Amino acid sequence: MQTYDRVAAAIHWLTALMVIALIILAFGGDLLEEIFGEFRPIALHKSLGMTVFVLTVFRLIWRLGHKPPPLPASTPAWQRAAAPAAHAMIYAFLLGMPILGYVFGSGGPYPMQYFGIDLPKLAFISKPVADAAHLAHEIGGYAITALLLTHISAALWHHFVQRDGLISRMRLGSGSAA
Numbered sequence: 001m002q003t004y005d006r007v008a009a010a011i012h013w014l015t016a017l018m019v020i021a022l023i024i025l026a027f028g029g030d031l032l033e034e035i036f037g038e039f040r041p042i043a044l045h046k047s048l049g050m051t052v053f054v055l056t057v058f059r060l061i062w063r064l065g066h067k068p069p070p071l072p073a074s075t076p077a078w079q080r081a082a083a084p085a086a087h088a089m090i091y092a093f094l095l096g097m098p099i100l101g102y103v104f105g106s107g108g109p110y111p112m113q114y115f116g117i118d119l120p121k122l123a124f125i126s127k128p129v130a131d132a133a134h135l136a137h138e139i140g141g142y143a144i145t146a147l148l149l150t151h152i153s154a155a156l157w158h159h160f161v162q163r164d165g166l167i168s169r170m171r172l173g174s175g176s177a178a
Contacts, residue, residue, distance in 0.1 A: 001165045002069035009172050011059045015094065018048050018055075019148065026141050046105060047115045053098035056091060072164040086151060093144040100140060103133035 004012070022045055025032070029041035071080060105112050106122035107130020113119060125133075158166035 001072070001168060003169045003171055004068060005066055006172070007062055008059065008066060008068070009170050011055055011062070012170055013172060015052055015055050015059070018052050019094070019144070022048050022052065023141070023145055023148075027145075042110075043113060043116075046101065046113065049098040049101050050114050052094055056094040060091065069169050072166055074162070074164050075166075086147070086154075089147055090144075090151065093140060093147065097137060097140050097144060100133045100137040104130050104137050106130065107133070 003009070025041045025045040025048070029045065032041045033039060071083065075083075102112065103122060103125055107125040107127055111118055112121050155167050158164055
């Protein structure tokens with residue numbers, strides 16, 4: 001079975017770990033702050049979100065020159081149609097959520113920082129625009145969580161029920177770097 005190249009697989013798993021951390025920080029941030037005191041989950045959330053954005057842009061550029069491996073021959077037609085749509089939605093969220101977060105943060109009272117480095121705020125962002133971005137970011141958080149749970153469930157279903165080797169296409173260290 002053909003696999004994704006090492007770069008694509010590494011970016012996939014790194015992004016996956018960061019998105020899981022983003023979800024935990026978003027939904028459990030208050031509890032984490034209460035437990036750890038000086039720890040500021042929202043600052044880490046912002047920095048990881050910006051990192052996911054950059055990794056996603058890089059991954060999309062990488063994908064232009066590195067075609068993904070074909071789906072297993074046993075994949076039904078409806079899944080062949082659904083997979084690209086699901087991946088497009090995931091990419092849209094991986095790009096859109098950080099943008100909404102940056103717009104929301106630019107209109108708020110707190111500094112925009114990337115791992116402690118001050119970043120410029122978007123000066124043209126009004127409070128109503130920031131509030132709308134905040135609402136969209138919150139709703140998007142629930143939506144991407146549901147989408148990723150569906151993605152993970154589908155991968156596990158392919159692995160344990162279908163036993164079609166689909167999940168092995170994204171094995172780390174399996175493909176070439178070129």
